[in-house]
């Protein structure tokens with residue numbers, strides 16, 4: 083299994099859509115073949131179309147607020163006393179997280195295909211919220227499929243979706259959570275694909291959705307590359323790019339421009355959700371030895387029991403609480419280009435506490451997992467090592483849980 087140079091990672095799959103011969107693919111029912119094929123052909127055309135790229139860049143800049151800033155965390159650097167700590171503040175993006183890049187591109191694709199309706203699934207509700215924002219911006223009618231159980235526990239996000247004019251479709255089948263919402267959303271898409279486009283919220287799902295999402299978030303690393311050259315005159319000799327990994331869209335977006343570099347120069351570190359210290363449950367398939375399985379139309383490492391049933395996950399961070407992970411991260415793990423580890427709930431909370439004590443930065447619980455790893459390794463590293471953390475989400479959305487666990491927000 084080998085990475086190729088000069089080809090975006092999202093395009094390094096075989097004819098059947100597998101990365102490294104075994105991750106990804108497109109496990110879909112016969113009835114979905116045609117809409118998936120249409121979308122695949124259309125996306126291939128659009129990504130090579132100058133006008134479409136111009137439009138995308140216009141909205142990245144004028145709607146999302148790209149580029150987001152790249153800053154040195156000087157107080158935290160001095161406190162830890164080792165490597166330099168920098169942050170790419172992606173939480174400055176409209177909506178407070180990177181998910182808006184993917185949602186915006188899907189809305190533009192939907193319009194380019196002449197469709198008026200857009201559907202998506204959501205677990206914790208952020209993907210749905212971002213899609214409803216983009217739909218509103220581009221005048222599309224939006225339906226969000228969401229497990230009935232998730233609707234109950236994610237009220238603020240549901241309120242936001244409704245405010246943006248989206249219809250939430252409650253899903254009562256199965257476990258009444260994300261897994262069932264995905265199936266229901268796909269079923270709906272099959273019957274309505276003539277006027278409806280479907281969005282998947284991370285670099286997961288059938289091959290084409292991994293590609294569209296990765297192509298959208300890759301903007302983050304293009305910005306970072308320019309910013310690094312501006313700040314250091316060249317790409318520095320020792321860089322570590324640290325990103326939390328749920329589905330893996332922010333990590334791919336943060337890394338994509340740097341995958342061809344030697345890992346001695348640019349190390350890629352993915353941090354999964356290790357769950358509560360005392361629990362056996364977690365959402366860390368890559369770093370805690372999960373086996374290959376098939377979920378949501380793709381083959382990937384997947385938290386499962388001995389019979390291959392999807393296992394329950396647990397994490398303080400809703401955004402990382404997903405039993406599987408992107409096939410492209412499975413590929414990066416097996417080729418050893420990226421290193422994956424996990425941070426527990428407690429380590430992430432502690433990192434949140436330290437970062438907010440020293441810096442005017444308010445990372446949500448997802449990037450707090452990445453900060454936990456930075457805090458762990460920085461003191462042992464020299465000051466010419468540059469650690470860059472993707473601060474991909476804003477903690478306002480986590481304020482209740484932070485208040486509950488730390489006593490203040």
Ligand SMILES: *Cc1c(COP(=O)(O)O)cnc(C)c1O
Nearest residue numbers: 284328329330331332401448475
């Ligand atoms: C959704 C989300 C994640 C996890 O998704 P990825 O696809 O792994 O990026 C991480 N951070 C934030 C802030 C999120 O909203």
